[in-house]
Amino acid sequence: MTFELTILGATSATPIVDKHPTAQVVNYNDQLYLIDCGEGTQVQLLRYDLRFNRINHIFISHLHGDHYLGLMGLLSSMHLQKRTNPIHLYAPKGLDEILLAHFRYSHSVLHYPLFFHSFDDEESVLLMENEDITVHTIPMHHGITCCGFLFREKPKKLNINxxxxxxxxxxxxxxxxxxxxxxxxxxxxxxxxxxTLSPKPLRAYAYCSDTKYTERMIHLLKEVDLLYHEATFTEDLANKIDEGTYHSTAKQAAKIAKKSNAKKLIIGHFSVRYGDLNILLAEAKEVFFHTVLAIEGQTYPISDE
Amino acid sequence: MTFELTILGATSATPIVDKHPTAQVVNYNDQLYLIDCGEGTQVQLLRYDLRFNRINHIFISHLHGDHYLGLMGLLSSMHLQKRTNPIHLYAPKGLDEILLAHFRYSHSVLHYPLFFHSFDDEESVLLMENEDITVHTIPMHHGITCCGFLFREKPKKLNINxxxxxxxxxxxxxxxxxxxxxxxxxxxxxxxxxxTLSPKPLRAYAYCSDTKYTERMIHLLKEVDLLYHEATFTEDLANKIDEGTYHSTAKQAAKIAKKSNAKKLIIGHFSVRYGDLNILLAEAKEVFFHTVLAIEGQTYPISDE
Known part of the structure; x- marks a missing residue:
């Protein structure tokens, strides 16, 4: 069963030419799960040949623009494509109001049902479950309601020997x-x-969206095969973080990976001040060796191998 | 005095890789006036080195997503840049509600004053005036409230002989x-x-946003130096237009240019079905020879020369 992650954007809020704000796609058995949807996401999906009609679930971590401003365009384009299958949208309360205002003033009546499921960041909850996976929220610490998402593979039927x-x-x-x-x-x-043959180990992916360093979610991340964690700054700017930006350094991301015993860490949400991202990678690797950079258009397997 | 138009995007609503929805910039004496702001406009401004802090006035023709979904990101980025100069925003009623919802849920309190000026499309009104130019609305016919914008140079002091x-x-x-x-x-x-020396002729630019063919605005466009008119389709799809898309063909755009005696026509808002835009250009030129295509990144002088 395919279980992989494709990065569509990994910069932080400041716009920059030829790079994109946060958006990524989990592919499980050719079902696409869109996580966050910064401006330009619909074009990134086209660019990497990820077809809109294979997306049925969209997860928005929080309502800062760089994580959701591409959503209205994508939903409108799905409408223009005459989509009829439902979209399930998971997001903090408020996005429903923003979307309704947008649709009202553009006189849009969607061709497809849009189900809105809101969450808060008080505690982890189950957002969705199908025969393949479960998705739970991972509460963050970001100044506004913000959650990451934990994708866990469900047990499959055993194979006969x-x-x-x-x-x-x-x-x-x-x-x-x-x-x-x-x-x-x-x-x-x-x-x-x-x-019967021994069952394959169940795989898991954890997406930790924008957050200040916090250990409150570590129990949820135990042993995940792939952990994405934001890494906006290098250590020399750690004092900036304390001034209320509610972001993490690369080293802090690595600490979370180490403490949760993740198999692999992928860092992203880079401040545009870093022309060369290897400085962030090096700082993370000092603490957690199995770290890679989130690179647009690149696909990462979600497995222990 | 510089008076020119730069195209940032000229496709219609369907997203496409490496092309952008409607946005353009009028430069008058290094003051930038942004017209429409489709998704990705802020990056297009960066790409063509048009600095955000030279924009003080933003004009949104109507509330279809491909004409304004880049606005929230741009306004947020101006905030992140610690802008303090006011922005004057001219748009149909409703955009204020959408923006307020966005700012409320992202907990954003802008560093700069944002003045919202609404208009309808009942009749042409003066939107703004400074020592250089006046800007009036040009009522369109598009199914929802929609206006183009007429930029007219004001008389200057005479030069002494x-x-x-x-x-x-x-x-x-x-x-x-x-x-x-x-x-x-x-x-x-x-x-x-x-x-005194003879005064230079006063120059004018008319932006005709999305619209069905209508002659209601022709009296406003008389003798303009440059006329932008949408040209979504070729003639063979004219019947599609009658089915309620409220758009124009290239030939219809050219008819408007001819009837208003414009000096030059620039066509845009192309349907993505046309890989080669010359088919649209050819159809327009049959009716109005001085027609050019709106090309992203290209700058067009607004003058009779």
């Missing part, structure tokens, strides 16, 4: 084995593990 | 001549024209 399978085993018992049950066959009790 | 000036003429009389007055000097009545 065909080499060991008795040739005359009835189908209902095979299905029971795939569900993880032990069986009783021809007078013998057979443990499930004897006839 | 130094070769003919009596050497002992007192300064108050010179100033009177520059204001266009006749004078009485050393017992002689002198007509203004004897001592």
């Amino acid at each position: 065909k080499e060991k399978l008795p040739p005359n085993l009835p189908i209902p018992l095979i299905l029971a084995l795939k569900e993880g049950e032990d069986i009783f066959f021809e007078g013998k009790y057979i443990h499930n593990q004897e006839l | 130094k070769e003919k000036l009596p050497p002992n003429l007192p300064i108050p009389l010179i100033l009177a001549l520059k204001e266009g007055e006749d004078i009485f000097f050393e017992g002689k009545y002198i007509h203004n024209q004897e001592l």
Whole structure:
């Protein structure tokens, strides 16, 4: 099953030519989950051939413009494309009011149902669940309501070890084995593990949006395969962070990765002051070696391999 | 005095890679006047080195997303740049409500005053006037409140014909001549024209935003030096226009230019279906020869020369 992350934008709020504010796409088995939607996201989706009609769920971490100002354009374009499948939108309260004003004054009546699911950042909640994954909020600390998102793969049916399978085993018992049950066959009790292959480890991706350094969410991030964490500044600007920007340094992002025992860290939301991002990467790697930069257009596997 | 137009975007609503929706800048004597502000406009301004702090007036023709969705990002970036000079924003009613919702939920209190001036499309009104220019609305016909904008140069003080000036003429009389007055000097009545150079013709630019073909505005466009008119479709799609898209063909744009006796026509707001825009240009030129395409990043003089 494909489980991967594509970065569409990874700069912070100040605009810059040929770079984009935050937006990324989780692909699970060709279903696309859009996370944040800064200005220009719809064109970035086109640029990297990620088709709008494969997106059914959109997650907006918070209502600073660089994380959602591309949403109205994208929703309007889906309307122009005559989409009929529903969109589920998960965001802090208020975005519904902004969208309604936009649609009212542009006289737009969407061709498709738009379901709005609001959340706050008091505690982690389950936002959505389907047969593949669950998505929970990860409360941040950013001055306004702000959450990251935790994507966890759900257990799959077990694969049968065909080499060991008795040739005359009835189908209902095979299905029971795939569900993880032990069986009783021809007078013998057979443990499930004897006839099935070990399940693959369940994979997880955690997106930590804009936030001041906080350990409040670490228990949610334990052992994730891939952790995205914002890393706006280098350490020499840490005092700026204390002055109320509610952002993190690269080193702080790495500390979170280390403390949560993540397998891999990807840093983003870079201040435009850094022409060369390797200074941020180096600072993070000092604390957590398995760190990479979020690069626009690049796709990262979500797995331990 | 510089008087020129720079195109930042000229596609219609459907997003496309490496092209941008409507936005353009009138430069009059290094003061920049932003007309419409589709998604991505702030980056286009950066790309063509048009500095945000030279913009004091922003004109939004109507509230379809492809004409204003870049505005919130631009206003937010001006705030991040610690701008203190006022912005005057001219737009149909409703944009104020959208902006207020955006600022409220992002907890933004702008560093600079933002003055909102609303208009409707009942009749042409004066929106602003300074020592250089006047700007009037040009009512369109687009299904929702929509206006274009007419920029007219104001008369300047006259230039003195130094070769003919009596050497002992007192300064108050010179100033009177520059204001266009006749004078009485050393017992002689002198007509203004004897001592001043002919004033340069006053230049004008008309921006006709999204509209169905309509002649209601032609009296406003008489003799303008440069006329921008939307030209979304070719003639073979004219029937589509009748089905309620409220747009024009290239040929219809040219008809407006011809009937208003404009000096030059620039067409834009192209449907993305046209890979080669020359088909639109050719159709317009059949009716009005002095037609050019709106090309992103290109600057067009506003003059008869």
